[in-house]
Amino acid sequence: MSDTTVLAASPAAAAGPEHVETPVAYDGILLAGFGGPEGQEDVIPFLRNVTRGRGIPDERLEEVAHHYRHFGGVSPINAQNRALKAALEAELAARGIDLPVYWGNRNWAPFLEQAVQDAAADGRATLLAIATSAYSSYSSCRQYREDLARALDAAEREGGFAPGTVTIDKVRQFFDHPGFVHAFTEGVTTAVRDLIGDGVPAGRIRVLFSTHSIPTSDAQRSGPRDRDFGAGGAYAAQHEAVAATVMAQVADTIPAAAETGWELVYQSRSGPPTQPWLEPDVNDVIGELPGRGIEAVVIVPLGFVSDHMEVLWDLDTEAMEAAEAAGIRAVRTPTPGVDPAFVSGLVDLVVERRDGTPAAERPHLTPLGPWFDVCRPACCENIRAGFKPAVSGVLP
Ligand SMILES: CC1=C(CCC(=O)O)c2cc3nc(cc4[nH]c(cc5[nH]c(cc1n2)c(C)c5CCC(=O)O)c(CCC(=O)O)c4C)C(CCC(=O)O)=C3C
Numbered sequence: 001m002s003d004t005t006v007l008a009a010s011p012a013a014a015a016g017p018e019h020v021e022t023p024v025a026y027d028g029i030l031l032a033g034f035g036g037p038e039g040q041e042d043v044i045p046f047l048r049n050v051t052r053g054r055g056i057p058d059e060r061l062e063e064v065a066h067h068y069r070h071f072g073g074v075s076p077i078n079a080q081n082r083a084l085k086a087a088l089e090a091e092l093a094a095r096g097i098d099l100p101v102y103w104g105n106r107n108w109a110p111f112l113e114q115a116v117q118d119a120a121a122d123g124r125a126t127l128l129a130i131a132t133s134a135y136s137s138y139s140s141c142r143q144y145r146e147d148l149a150r151a152l153d154a155a156e157r158e159g160g161f162a163p164g165t166v167t168i169d170k171v172r173q174f175f176d177h178p179g180f181v182h183a184f185t186e187g188v189t190t191a192v193r194d195l196i197g198d199g200v201p202a203g204r205i206r207v208l209f210s211t212h213s214i215p216t217s218d219a220q221r222s223g224p225r226d227r228d229f230g231a232g233g234a235y236a237a238q239h240e241a242v243a244a245t246v247m248a249q250v251a252d253t254i255p256a257a258a259e260t261g262w263e264l265v266y267q268s269r270s271g272p273p274t275q276p277w278l279e280p281d282v283n284d285v286i287g288e289l290p291g292r293g294i295e296a297v298v299i300v301p302l303g304f305v306s307d308h309m310e311v312l313w314d315l316d317t318e319a320m321e322a323a324e325a326a327g328i329r330a331v332r333t334p335t336p337g338v339d340p341a342f343v344s345g346l347v348d349l350v351v352e353r354r355d356g357t358p359a360a361e362r363p364h365l366t367p368l369g370p371w372f373d374v375c376r377p378a379c380c381e382n383i384r385a386g387f388k389p390a391v392s393g394v395l396p
Pocket residue numbers: 034035036037047050051064075076077132133134137139140212213214215269270271303304305308309310
């Protein structure tokens with residue numbers, strides 16, 4: 001399948017360089033998750049899928065398997081996506097919107113391939129995808145679009161659907177949508193209020209907004225190529241902008257929080273030590289906080305949609321241990337999960353895309369938004385992975 005056929009199959013294929021696409025009568029929603037193992041025997045096959053195409057030996061995969069092994073080989077992520085699917089269905093029904101939700105994952109069962117085939121078999125062929133990933137980068141945007149293209153290709157080959165009969169678009173990156181940001185602001189507000197109530201001065205609290213580290217080469221290529229977002233690309237710029245918004249909202253409710261300092265930190269680094277990834281690491285920063293006079297740290301999982309393994313292990317286990325070793329109090333705030341504001345925000349994103357709502361009317365909390373409906377040429381490209389077909393993009 002060539003890139004041209006995939007893109008031509010999309011209702012958005014005629015897109016110009018505008019932010020907003022023309023209305024499309026979608027007949028189904030495709031919830032695209034990361035996927036996670038559901039038992040010890042799933043762990044290595046799951047990790048082979050995550051690292052597919054990179055030829056990493058099983059012995060090396062076993063080294064990164066330890067946090068899954070620790071939790072019985074089960075990631076909570078699939079249960080969280082089942083709950084999100086049910087919450088979306090309830091919200092759609094409450095609003096009288098007749099769109100079934102199909103759920104599939106990039107890396108583990110139920111797979112996106114099956115979800116696309118199920119939708120097509122039900123006669124739902126004009127699909128709008130929602131990925132459980134809010135920001136721009138190869139791993140958080142383009143890789144979902146590539147895996148959706150692969151699923152579409154499989155549906156055509158295995159399900160016998162003629163090319164072009166099934167199409168997939170994707171809602172815009174929602175990092176600064178109020179529905180996504182809501183749970184973070186609530187969490188930081190509660191944490192800061194409680195700490196101040198316990199006698200910790202606002203100026204001795206530090207808020208660490210944590211997100212997944214990525215190779216700096218991916219970060220520099222995140223977002224559209226023709227705009228300059230600074231050293232960390234659109235990925236870092238989006239996180240910085242959302243974090244600043246959250247802190248401003250917190251200070252609106254708790255004026256003393258204007259004295260509370262914050263910064264963006266990174267977690268879950270992998271890859272060879274020779275390859276530069278975004279820094280600083282959350283645990284390194286926590287270790288330095290006592291020396292800066294900090295008594296309590298608020299850890300905000302800003303890069304994540306639910307309390308999956310990257311949150312349970314890297315933050316609730318490792319970062320909490322780092323805080324204990326540093327002798328400071330630590331609170332980890334909630335992810336959006338099935339927060340009603342998040343769920344209704346996702347439905348709002350579906351409706352605005354279906355209706356072609358003008359950009360000026362689209363909710364967004366940072367000057368970077370509202371993000372593009374359709375990715376620009378070369379958006380979030382990955383020079384390590386090379387070129388792969390992707391849905392919901394425009395050709396150069
Ligand atoms: C930006 C980003 C997000 C956020 C966006 C989003 O949410 O999609 C994210 C989410 C997640 N990452 C996850 C798990 C893993 N990520 C890995 C590896 C990698 N992630 C990367 C980036 C990201 N990852 C990168 C650049 C790599 C290096 C390998 C490569 O170059 O591609 C590996 C391989 C082992 C290792 O290398 O550590 C695993 C097992 C899980 C599932 C958790 C669960 O099971 O509950 C989730 C939600």
